[in-house]
Amino acid sequence: MTARARFRRPLLAGALALAVAGGAVGLTLALDGSAAAGPAPLAVTVDKHACGAPPARLPAGPVDFEVRDAATTFVSVYVTDPTGARAYAEIRWLGPNHSLPLSASLAAGRYALRCVFSDGPVLTSSTVAVSGSATDTETGYRPMNSTELEQPVTAYRAYVAAALPHLLDAARTLDADVARGDLAAARTDWLPAHLAYERLGAAYNSFGDFDGDIDGRPDGLPDGVDDHGWTGFLAIEHALWHGAPADRVRPLTQKLVADVNGLIADFPSEDIDSEDLPLRAHEILENALQFQLTGQEDQGSGTTLATLDANAQGTQEVVSLLAPLVRERDPGLVETLDQGLATLRGQLAAAHGSAADWPAAASLDRATRERLDGTLGALLEQLAALPNLLSPRNGA
Known part of the structure; x- marks a missing residue:
């Protein structure tokens, strides 16, 4: 038996794989899967044919979706600008026949939902026009590419x-x-x-x-x-x-x-x-x-x-x-x-x-x-x- 290596993978690593750290992303998913308190979320169902059907217009400020995966594979779901250049909220992995909340506070602008399925398809919803003004809105982030x-x-x-x-x-x-x-x-x-x-x-x-x-x-x-x-x-x-x-x-x-x-x-x-x-x-x-x-x-x-x-x-x-x-x-x-x-x-x-x-x-x-x-x-x-x-x- 050899000496025990110095390296230890911390318990925190598992939580980080599921929860967004540091507030850089607008996901308000709690570790127990519950959404932050607020108005009733907007139900959105995604599948291999469409990345949901979000409302065409929304007021600026907090937006809460309840996203259900109706496909047979896992999916990552994002709130992005229509081009996908910046993301404002995310669900890293959503399993088939399961639902999770997706929440962000959005400034006036144009947005969309983007679905990336584990077996390859990438779909973008119709555009959501957000109007009005609000404080403490997400600035968004540029999604990482593995390269x-x-x-x-x-x-x-x-x-x-x-x-x-x-x-x-x-x-x-x-x-x-x-x-x-x-x-x-x-x-x-x-x-x-x-x-x-x-x-x-x-x-x-x-x-x-x-x-x-x-x-x-x-x-x-x-x-x-x-x-x-x-x-x-x-x-x-x-x-x-x-x-x-x-x-x-x-x-x-x-x-x-x-x-x-x-x-x-x-x-x-x-x-x-x-x-x-x-x-x-x-x-x-x-x-x-x-x-x-x-x-x-x-x-x-x-x-x-x-x-x-x-x-x-x-x-x-x-x-x-x-x-x-x-x-x-x-x-x-x-x-x-x-x-x-x-x-x-x-x-x-x-x-x-x-x-x-x-x-x-x-x-x-x-x-x-x-x-x-x-x-x-x-x-x-x-x-x-x-x-x-x-x-x-x-x-x-």
Whole structure:
């Protein structure tokens, strides 16, 4: 049995696949399937012959449809402009013989319903003319095409590929320290090597078994921290800070070098799913909240706050690559995320201060811990918008 990989898919991911995050889209579907309170919704039935029959005219302001799929296949339904260039509300997936609400607040203009069936047909309803004025109307968003994420993914692969040789150099330095019996130097050089790996957060899911070998936790191993199958940075950390002699640490550092070499050789053949990149931006810091800010991953060095800072840097890289796509759909979100990440890193720097060593997470005073927890929690809420905002809209 190998060490448990560091990566965890959060429970939030399932909810994000069903609910629109961040208010960029006008869908007001609750998680229990109920619609927001208001006037009786307008019944619309869609099938392979027509994308419903919405009213020809509607007043500006809130509009609520109750959409039923009368076809035998799943369908995605959108409120769009007549050309489909901008969408204002959506039902991501509607099953046969089922109904779901579709709601938006529309300004004066021309709109239509657009139906994209899972087996290919794309239909657009007759035009709906909306007149009058209303406040708090949807600005709409430009639907994503799956090919738009190819460039950020290519750029992220290049970022990882460029970083891996530095990781290997750091692992070799650590191994050389142990080889000559200088465990004090090894304890100094362990952290830079570990952080070099932690900055690659969005790629963990593409590393396969290498992630567990290089940075796995002892969770679930038959003998826990004493299990012979536990290898990688955290196993080395535990050995270095719990008095293991050099001849017991050396096999771990040798295997680390071998595993990083293996990862470098394997990485060109590994895929990073384009739809995974926006999700990873959230997951990196969700894992950091669970394992780093709590100190749960600490194996003796007391450096999980440094790991959290490295995770924030990894998130910054992903956000920077996704920024052009995000700005087209939610102009203020990138600046909000940048500010949140800067605030988090500033608070971590303040906690570190001028000390040579990072403070252990368990040593933080209550005010500092609550401040970091609040900043990280708010940032996670903002990052939660990315997976849905940048999810391809199936031909919308």
